[in-house]
Amino acid sequence: MSRPRQTRKVTLRDVADRAGVSISTASLVFSGRGPVADATAERVRGAASDLGYAGPDPLASSLRQGRSGTVAVIVEDRLLHAFRDPFALAVLDGLAQELDAMGTSMLLLADHADSPDNPLAAHAVDAAIFPLCGRSDSPIVDHLTARHIPMVGAGAPVHDEVVHVVIDERGASATATRHLVELGHTRLAHVTMPLGAPRPTHTLDVDDLEAATYPDSRERALGFLDLAPHGSPVVEAEHPDVAEGEAAARLLLDVDPEHRPTGIVAQSDLLAAGVVRAARALGLAVPADVSVTGFDGVDLPWLDTRLTTIEQPGEAKGRLLGDLTRRALAGESPASTPFEVRLRVGDSTGRAPGSSGA
Incomplete structure (x- = not known):
């Protein structure tokens, strides 16, 4: 059947009249949110x-509902870094599943610390989510607060208006450190994610922790220092990736054997993978010569080593972020919610060389 020549915009009422149904029935067919007999739905389509x-105008629908149907997902710095990190991808996947179930679109935006522009200034959104590592404060928060837009985060930004999925970062890092101490390691070192604006990978003065703007990195470093021997070296990586983990490890391991750490606590699995690579390149065996722990619990099949790590299920974390967002949009006042992590012992750690039981 040929389509009639259109002299005006076709409306949902026209479709309902042609199908011989009510407008509400036709609307249910397009929204998919109500029971409609298959034969009726086929007649409407x-x-x-x-x-x-083509379907209802989403802009008109959002105006009627007072909602845009879009949630902003704000990622620190370049999106490139997030898409290279398997943990970040797992979090975003879990979050996307929840938003899809809500019938909500995801607007993925990058927040550049050195940019004066507000990435949300030109966008209508119903909520904002900060799902990954970030700075303690962000000017975006003031903008969203003024617009009465609910915010959910994973530890940052730190603000009374942001509801968080909370991990005991300090306690988790201390758990990884304790694992090495109990294995007899007395020469320990730490590789951190960036503590602020990226700088070339370097040995850190621990007094710099007071100026850290990334709370998760700071707390993990403090957890290490809580249990590590006094004077244990800390290296800050420029980026939380394999290449910078390898660069950090060379600063720690390419030294005289008597000054070389036998255990290294890394703040992410990608950094830990870099440490393992550097150790092997220097002729050191993992864990016979140096034990390595990570953080996240991601699958790294290319590493050929199952890391001992702090396991935090990324997909489940993303789904919890989405659930808190759903509750906020439903008019509830959800509270920040703890998220449990645990030590997973792999084959990258063993007893310290020369210790009892080695």
């Missing part, structure tokens, strides 16, 4: 096809 009707 056929009428829409005949009339050239």
